Structure formats: structure tokens, C-alpha cells
Amino acid sequence: MKVRVYVTLKKGVLDPQGKAIHHALEGLGFAGVNDVRAGKLIELDVDVGTSDGDVEEMCRKLLANTVIENYRIERAETAA
Amino acid sequence: MRSAVIVFPGSNCDRDMAEALRLVSGRAPEMVWHRESELPAGLDLIAIPGGFSYGDYLRSGAMAAQSPVMRAVGEAAARGVPVLGVCNGFQVLTEARLLPGALMRNSGIRFVGRDVAVTVENSQSAFTARYEAGEEIVIPVAHHDGNFQADAETLDRLEGEGRVAFRYVGDVNGSARGIAGILNPAGNVLGMMPHPERAVEAAHGLADGRRLFEGLLETVGQPA
Numbered sequence: 584m585k586v587r588v589y590v591t592l593k594k595g596v597l598d599p600q601g602k603a604i605h606h607a608l609e610g611l612g613f614a615g616v617n618d619v620r621a622g623k624l625i626e627l628d629v630d631v632g633t634s635d636g637d638v639e640e641m642c643r644k645l646l647a648n649t650v651i652e653n654y655r656i657e658r659a660e661t662a663a
Numbered sequence: 664m665r666s667a668v669i670v671f672p673g674s675n676c677d678r679d680m681a682e683a684l685r686l687v688s689g690r691a692p693e694m695v696w697h698r699e700s701e702l703p704a705g706l707d708l709i710a711i712p713g714g715f716s717y718g719d720y721l722r723s724g725a726m727a728a729q730s731p732v733m734r735a736v737g738e739a740a741a742r743g744v745p746v747l748g749v750c751n752g753f754q755v756l757t758e759a760r761l762l763p764g765a766l767m768r769n770s771g772i773r774f775v776g777r778d779v780a781v782t783v784e785n786s787q788s789a790f791t792a793r794y795e796a797g798e799e800i801v802i803p804v805a806h807h808d809g810n811f812q813a814d815a816e817t818l819d820r821l822e823g824e825g826r827v828a829f830r831y832v833g834d835v836n837g838s839a840r841g842i843a844g845i846l847n848p849a850g851n852v853l854g855m856m857p858h859p860e861r862a863v864e865a866a867h868g869l870a871d872g873r874r875l876f877e878g879l880l881e882t883v884g885q886p887a
Contacts, residue, residue: 596767596812597767597770597810597812597837599767599768599769599770599771599772599810599837600768600772602772603772644729645721645725645729646721648722648725648758648765650757650763650764650765650812650813651765651767651812
């Protein structure tokens with residue numbers, strides 16, 4: 584079973600990489616980009632019996648640093 | 664002084680750290696591989712060196728924080744054994760939650776490698792005993808992820824409890840309140856981005872880091 588974990592910086596946390604990407608997009612002539620935030624997508628292939636709680640724990644213990652990052656878990660069934 | 668240097672795959676300042684400890688204390692440290700689940704007995708100091716442990720995969724220090732040896736380091740820290748984390752070692756200590764906050768990408772995006780001036784904010788710890796409070800010293804930095812961030816409440820607590828050990832003179836990497844190094848509540852765990860082990864002898868051109876090791880030798884070291 585596939586699970587996707589999206590790790591993003593918390594609101595208000597400065598994102599130097601996002602800022603650099605934003606700047607580069609402007610340099611390429613793309614107007615109208617108001618903000619860019621960069622994050623990570625981590626795809627897990629887990630046993631069917633793996634609970635939401637198990638994945639939550641993986642996020643809290645390793646996949647995200649909850650001091651600065653939020654995470655969102657998406658199961659493959661619900662993935663587009 | 665009986666010390667140990669923790670070595671992870673990708674550590675690259677471990678030998679500099681070992682040499683600084685040997686030079687100042689007269690005794691070479693034990694080099695402890697990250698897979699060890701126990702530390703040598705009777706340590707007076709544990710040093711976590713700089714480098715790029717596990718290639719900085721996921722986040723700087725994140726993988727190293729989960730390695731077997733860090734459980735033992737956490738237990739030793741709880742018993743009061745001094746733990747010094749430099750650069751990547753600081754990142755490992757925050758990821759292991761032995762210190763608060765996080766070290767993010769430098770605000771200017773670029774890797775910063777140069778000598779920087781820092782002020783000694785707290786001269787009461789075992790690590791800073793040989794410095795004067797408010798003294799300005801020069802120590803090299805070399806990092807990409809040295810931008811210390813924590814929520815305002817945590818920052819206020821660090822300041823209020825005298826746990827900011829070193830502060831940059833001027834902006835180096837975007838760190839909140841210019842923080843370059845912090846202590847845990849008990850004062851026996853120090854994380855700092857500048858590299859004191861790269862400023863201990865004449866050949867380095869700088870020697871302000873030497874007193875950090877001398878202070879440790881005086882306060883926690885036992886006769887070799």
C-alpha cells in the first residue's frame with residue numbers, strides 16, 4: 584500500500600530555498616508568482632495493516648522535524 | 664580528561680576534534696563508531712564533530728540522531744556528562760532533541776565558510792569557563808545549514824536562562840537573535856556552529872577555540 588507524506592515548512596518559517604526559486608522564476612520572466620514554498624514528498628510502500636497512527640509516529644519521529652515542519656499524510660486510495 | 668569523539672558515516676571534522684582534544688588534554692580521545700550502543704566507561708566529555716553525517720539526507724543530522732550511539736549519548740547527557748556538538752554535531756543534538764530549535768538552510772542560501780566574530784554570552788558553563796562574559800572571539804564557521812530557528816517562547820527562555828552561549832557579531836546565516844551556540848537547561852550540553860577545534864594552535868592562525876577545551880579540562884577533566 585502506498586502512502587504519501589508531504590512535509591512542508593510551517594507558516595511563518597522563513598524558506599530560503601522557496602525564496603531562491605521565486606527569484607529564479609522572476610528572472611525567467613514569469614510574472615504573477617506571489618510566493619514559493621519548497622517542501623518534500625516522501626512515498627512509502629507499507630504493509631496493508633499499517634495504521635494511520637503508525638504513519639503519524641513515523642512522521643513525528645523522523646520524517647518531519649515538527650519544530651519547523653508540518654506533515655500531511657495521503658493514502659494511495661484517496662490519492663488522485 | 665577522558666573523552667570520546669562520535670564518528671558517523673560522513674563525519675569529516677572528527678580527526679580535527681580528536682587532535683584538538685589530544686593537544687589540549689594530552690590524551691587522545693576514543694573514537695566511537697555510530698553503530699556502537701554503548702560508550703566507553705568513565706567519560707569526562709563526549710564530542711559530536713562536524714561534517715555531513717549520512718550525506719545530510721532528509722535533514723542535516725536527522726539520520727545520525729536516530730543511530731544507536733545517540734541513545735547512549737542521551738543517557739550520558741542525562742547523567743550530566745558534558746556533550747559538545749559542533750556544526751553537524753549541533754544539528755544532530757537538535758534533531759535528537761537534546762537541544763531545542765532547529766538549524767535551517769542559511770538565509771543567504773550559500774554555504775558560509777569564513778572566520779567570524781562571536782561574543783561569549785555565558786562564561787559560567789564548563790565549556791566557556793576560560794572566557795570572559797561579553798568577550799569577542801574569532802572562530803571559523805563552515806556550514807550550509809546554520810540558521811538557528813525556534814519559536815519566540817523558546818528563544819525568550821534560552822535568553823532568560825542564560826542558555827545562549829555564543830552570539831554572532833553581525834548577521835552570518837540568518838539565525839534568530841544571532842544565536843551561534845546554546846546550552847541545555849543543565850548546562851552540560853553545548854551545541855555551536857563555529858568550529859573551536861579549528862582554532863587551537865598557531866598553525867591555524869587563530870587560537871580562540873583553544874580556551875574552550877582548556878576550560879573543559881579544568882572543570883571536568885581528571886588527571887590523565
